[in-house]
Amino acid sequence: MQDKGHARAEEEGASGGRAEFLRRAPFTGDGGRLWLVASSRGTASSSSRRSFDEEGETADMEEKQEPPKLPRAEQPGYRGSVGSEIEDSRKNHNSDSDSGGSAAFPSSDGSSREKAWVHTFLNLLLPPTVFIGLVVTFPFVIFAKYVNRLFKSFRRENLKNHVVVITGASSGIGEELAYKYAKRGTKLVLSARRAEKLNQVAERARSMGAADAFVIPCDVTSEEDCKSLIEQAVNHFGHLDHVVLNAGVANSFFLSEATDTKGFPVVLDTDFWGNVWPAYYALPYLRSTKGRLVVIASVASWLNYPRQSFYNASKAAMLQFFDTLRAEVRGEIDVTIAMPGWTESEITEGKFISADGDARKDQDIRDAQVGPFPVLTRDACAEAIVSAAEHNRRYVIVPFWYLSFLPIRLWVPEFQDWLFRILVLPRGRSPPLSKAIVDKLGRKTFYPSSVQKKE
Numbered sequence: 001m002q003d004k005g006h007a008r009a010e011e012e013g014a015s016g017g018r019a020e021f022l023r024r025a026p027f028t029g030d031g032g033r034l035w036l037v038a039s040s041r042g043t044a045s046s047s048s049r050r051s052f053d054e055e056g057e058t059a060d061m062e063e064k065q066e067p068p069k070l071p072r073a074e075q076p077g078y079r080g081s082v083g084s085e086i087e088d089s090r091k092n093h094n095s096d097s098d099s100g101g102s103a104a105f106p107s108s109d110g111s112s113r114e115k116a117w118v119h120t121f122l123n124l125l126l127p128p129t130v131f132i133g134l135v136v137t138f139p140f141v142i143f144a145k146y147v148n149r150l151f152k153s154f155r156r157e158n159l160k161n162h163v164v165v166i167t168g169a170s171s172g173i174g175e176e177l178a179y180k181y182a183k184r185g186t187k188l189v190l191s192a193r194r195a196e197k198l199n200q201v202a203e204r205a206r207s208m209g210a211a212d213a214f215v216i217p218c219d220v221t222s223e224e225d226c227k228s229l230i231e232q233a234v235n236h237f238g239h240l241d242h243v244v245l246n247a248g249v250a251n252s253f254f255l256s257e258a259t260d261t262k263g264f265p266v267v268l269d270t271d272f273w274g275n276v277w278p279a280y281y282a283l284p285y286l287r288s289t290k291g292r293l294v295v296i297a298s299v300a301s302w303l304n305y306p307r308q309s310f311y312n313a314s315k316a317a318m319l320q321f322f323d324t325l326r327a328e329v330r331g332e333i334d335v336t337i338a339m340p341g342w343t344e345s346e347i348t349e350g351k352f353i354s355a356d357g358d359a360r361k362d363q364d365i366r367d368a369q370v371g372p373f374p375v376l377t378r379d380a381c382a383e384a385i386v387s388a389a390e391h392n393r394r395y396v397i398v399p400f401w402y403l404s405f406l407p408i409r410l411w412v413p414e415f416q417d418w419l420f421r422i423l424v425l426p427r428g429r430s431p432p433l434s435k436a437i438v439d440k441l442g443r444k445t446f447y448p449s450s451v452q453k454k455e
């Protein structure tokens with residue numbers, strides 16, 4: 001139960017300091033709890049009264065005689081949304097008490113019954129209709145998608161002399177993306193924190209055909225750095241065509257291992273905000289060239305693989321954020337979202353954020369985390385991503401077989417939970433099954449040689 005001080009703070013917050021009598025009443029119709037908003041002049045329903053009795057607050061409520069001042073939301077003619085919610089709620093509340101109340105719902109007047117009926121109707125109608133619709137139209141939709149894909153494959157964006165900004169270009173997928181773009185004759189802006197590594201990548205990119213390669217060190221967790229990255233890129237090359245949002249880190253620890261919360265924001269600061277800031281500052285420039293955002297999310301956007309709760313959350317947030325942004329900027333900026341599975345990089349070499357928020361390389365942890373999932377070469381991953389971008393695809397899942405987990409997640413999430421739990425959770429004193437499989441069959445069975453080197 002919430003303490004009274006907390007409840008009072010919420011009362012004040014809800015009416016702008018002039019505490020209308022907001023009371024908390026538990027309803028147990030569906031096992032959940034509802035908030036009842038009631039004026040002290042009103043009468044509480046029998047159900048709410050009973051509930052308050054249980055929580056020992058009835059006397060408090062009933063003895064309050066002083067009529068409260070009317071907040072603005074209650075004044076005649078006020079049409080604000082909060083006001084109408086309060087009014088609706090009071091109508092429901094009053095009519096509920098008039099009619100004797102209901103144990104399950106705060107109101108049983110006609111309008112409320114009608115609303116409940118609409119939802120019952122939609123609950124019964126929509127899911128089976130959509131399911132049958134999906135089954136019936138499945139072959140046609142797949143056919144239409146393939147025709148569309150074929151059509152798009154003939155229309156390739158010519159990237160020569162395009163200006164491409166890549167974040168996280170000092171290693172892994174970002175470094176390889178730089179080479180793939182370089183081979184297409186682009187002008188590159190390479191960014192990450194390690195300037196020395198970026199200079200090496202820039203030199204190699206020039207030797208591979210990049211029209212130019214400009215290095216801008218930047219920490220994507222700093223909004224100022226991200227703003228400056230975009231401004232420096234535009235000052236140097238005059239415009240932007242592609243912005244590749246790739247910088248990222250991954251955690252590998254169980255939440256219960258953390259002794260404090262200091263390290264918690266690290267992954268979301270990098271993988272979510274570190275992609276939002278550059279995207280935001282690049283928008284006006286990308287609008288003027290009808291450019292593209294290439295977003296490196298992950299299959300973790302929909303997999304609930306243990307030990308990486310923050311990573312999964314950040315990638316799910318990225319997917320939703322950039323899908324929404326795509327809808328907002330439709331016709332002005334294109335968005336390609338890449339969702340790679342485990343890929344050759346510093347992450348799959350074992351570089352993970354630990355419970356204290358620091359990055360460490362540990363190949364035993366990598367074996368437990370990645371387990372028997374075969375690691376894709378970064379060459380294959382980066383080629384698929386750049387190809388999807390130049391063919392104006394919305395999504396690219398690489399390797400494609402990870403898509404199988406999506407219907408499993410939607411249809412039988414229990415199976416996915418079970419599979420990941422038996423793979424990743426410790427088994428008493430024995431290592432998790434994922435690591436035991438890698439130990440038994442050897443790292444080289446699953447991982448490219450580059451990620452097997454000693455840390």
Ligand SMILES: NC(=O)c1ccc[n+]([C@@H]2O[C@H](COP(=O)([O-])OP(=O)(O)OC[C@H]3O[C@@H](n4cnc5c(N)ncnc54)[C@H](OP(=O)(O)O)[C@@H]3O)[C@@H](O)[C@H]2O)c1
Pocket residue numbers: 167168169170171172173174191192193194195197218219220221246247248249250270271274296297298299339340341342343344345346347348351
């Ligand atoms: N490898 C996989 O299995 C896999 C699978 C799916 C998705 N992804 C995604 O692919 C992207 C690239 O990761 P990767 O696998 O190639 O790992 P990686 O080799 O560790 O590369 C990560 C890159 O991000 C940069 N970075 C990290 N924190 C940064 C910060 N605060 N500011 C600026 N740059 C930062 C790193 O450069 P500095 O350290 O020099 O700053 C590095 O260039 C990430 O978004 C990752 O989530 C990877």
